[in-house]
Amino acid sequence: MPDAVFTFRIDEDLKTAFGEAAKAQDQSAEQLLLGLMREYVESQQNDAEYDRWFRREVQIGLDAANSGDLISNDEVETEFARRRDAARQKLMR
Numbered sequence: 001m002p003d004a005v006f007t008f009r010i011d012e013d014l015k016t017a018f019g020e021a022a023k024a025q026d027q028s029a030e031q032l033l034l035g036l037m038r039e040y041v042e043s044q045q046n047d048a049e050y051d052r053w054f055r056r057e058v059q060i061g062l063d064a065a066n067s068g069d070l071i072s073n074d075e076v077e078t079e080f081a082r083r084r085d086a087a088r089q090k091l092m093r
Helices: 012-024 029-066 073-092
Strands: none
Touching: 012 029
């Protein structure tokens, strides 16, 4: 893919400080800016991927609830009472 030019104006002090920060990491301002841009794009892609996963999981839960595929409160209470008892037994050993 051919290179493109990205031109924008920034405050001279910010430009100087950014150049010094890049130099402190043995990079040019261009290298550092390109790295930051890549990280940002990757972060946005990861966020979008997580959002799609989360929405699928929520929909699965909603579909299960709407179909009546639920665990009763009594079943939950019984299971966690069993787990609490097992934990207490371990602590008493």
